[in-house]
Amino acid sequence: MDFNILVVDDEVEVCRSLCEILVSRGYRARYESESAKVMDRAECERVDLLIMDLRMPEIGGIDLLRRLRARWPGISVIMISGYATVENAVRAMKYGALNLYTKPVKIPLLIQEIEQVRKSMEAKKPVEDDESFVTVDPFIRSILDTVETAAATNATVLITGESGTGKELIANTLHAKSKRREKPFIKINCASIPETLMESELFGHEAGSYTDAREQKKGLFELASGGSLFLDEIGDMSLGMQAKMLRVLQDGKFMRVGGSKLLAADCRIIAATNRKLEEAIGEGTFREDLYYRLSVINIRLPPLRQRPNDIIPLAEHFLKHFAAAYDKSAAKLADDVQEILRNHSWPGNIRELKNFMERAVIFAPGDTVERATIPEQYRGMNPSGAPENLHDRIDGAARDIIREALSRTNGVKGDAARLLNIDRKTLYNRMKKSGL
Ligand SMILES: Nc1ncnc2c1ncn2[C@@H]1O[C@H](COP(=O)(O)OP(=O)(O)OP(=O)(O)O)[C@@H](O)[C@H]1O
Numbered sequence: 001m002d003f004n005i006l007v008v009d010d011e012v013e014v015c016r017s018l019c020e021i022l023v024s025r026g027y028r029a030r031y032e033s034e035s036a037k038v039m040d041r042a043e044c045e046r047v048d049l050l051i052m053d054l055r056m057p058e059i060g061g062i063d064l065l066r067r068l069r070a071r072w073p074g075i076s077v078i079m080i081s082g083y084a085t086v087e088n089a090v091r092a093m094k095y096g097a098l099n100l101y102t103k104p105v106k107i108p109l110l111i112q113e114i115e116q117v118r119k120s121m122e123a124k125k126p127v128e129d130d131e132s133f134v135t136v137d138p139f140i141r142s143i144l145d146t147v148e149t150a151a152a153t154n155a156t157v158l159i160t161g162e163s164g165t166g167k168e169l170i171a172n173t174l175h176a177k178s179k180r181r182e183k184p185f186i187k188i189n190c191a192s193i194p195e196t197l198m199e200s201e202l203f204g205h206e207a208g209s210y211t212d213a214r215e216q217k218k219g220l221f222e223l224a225s226g227g228s229l230f231l232d233e234i235g236d237m238s239l240g241m242q243a244k245m246l247r248v249l250q251d252g253k254f255m256r257v258g259g260s261k262l263l264a265a266d267c268r269i270i271a272a273t274n275r276k277l278e279e280a281i282g283e284g285t286f287r288e289d290l291y292y293r294l295s296v297i298n299i300r301l302p303p304l305r306q307r308p309n310d311i312i313p314l315a316e317h318f319l320k321h322f323a324a325a326y327d328k329s330a331a332k333l334a335d336d337v338q339e340i341l342r343n344h345s346w347p348g349n350i351r352e353l354k355n356f357m358e359r360a361v362i363f364a365p366g367d368t369v370e371r372a373t374i375p376e377q378y379r380g381m382n383p384s385g386a387p388e389n390l391h392d393r394i395d396g397a398a399r400d401i402i403r404e405a406l407s408r409t410n411g412v413k414g415d416a417a418r419l420l421n422i423d424r425k426t427l428y429n430r431m432k433k434s435g436l
């Protein structure tokens, strides 16, 4: 079976036993107990599916999940955790995990899921990501008008909004509609590059300007010449770099590191962040003068929960996309699924909805996405839409705490009761009340 699984857990024992089981079922499985090595391994070995722990030293599971899916959007990830709370599950799915299983993992369930993923992957066709912008919301429509107007100018544009609201898609649209569309569109993530490299990355360097700089190198400002430069996560740029950016924006000129010649910057700047820059200015981590320079045109994308009418059209759009990609006929959403989608608050916004739909298509048995095949964490989520009250939340928290205790004690109730410092009877009553 040419399906490669990488198990990632800081507990080598968990890795070993899971791998043994997987191999005995005919999968190719390997493990990695140091989360910091996973990106490098995925770079050199073929990995179709990762089964990954949530809490790990070095790089945590969610963080790693984000990085993996950003680098390889097609990679499948199943998370496992001793702390499989609803909150953690939603967080994991927001970043594209297929599921979050409580440890100790129920093997038959896991195998069933892996089989489904494997079959879907085999059937998967490379369908290009559709860049079309879906909305029925009048406010978002007005944003698209702003994009259109902005595209005709060279003005700097700042796009803000929570994670997953479509900032990058707006930036792409802006470049594609501008006169610069035939010229390069260069993107840089300001959060992922260390400050020391950032300057030479953006402005380039002259040979010999520092120890490693053997040859002259052009920076992104030069490479994007005539086109657009997208500074993603600008809210994470260091104050030192901010000062340098401000200078380029003011003068329209820059110098390579170690250079003495002023070069003209001929690229449109589009910046984006999910940070609240006004707050960052208040806290002294973002320069107010740079903020004004960047937000000549300011596009604020509202979270999905503030435009609930977009939920179903977006869900159907992604449904069509993934059905085509996985060669599935699934093309409908059952009514109760639609209700669940409408009532969910989508903290991960459109990215979460997109990930949700990909999973739904993988697990849909027929042509309809049904309630039974969507993750439990979404199903249970207050489908009536009535606001959750304090008692519900306390009950929910208690259920999570008990689950966690049981999972840590391998289901031995006496031990779990001791861990929680309550007597056995109270634990039984609580479990009954929580439906465990
Ligand atoms: N209106 C939309 N119509 C169709 N797809 C959308 C829409 N908005 C966002 N998407 C898709 O949702 C995903 C997330 O969007 P995007 O990457 O642009 O978000 P973002 O705001 O840049 O998120 P982050 O802050 O996490 O970087 C992308 O796959 C994007 O194509």
Ligand SMILES: [Mg+2]
Pocket: 167, 168, 232
């Ligand atoms: Mg983005």
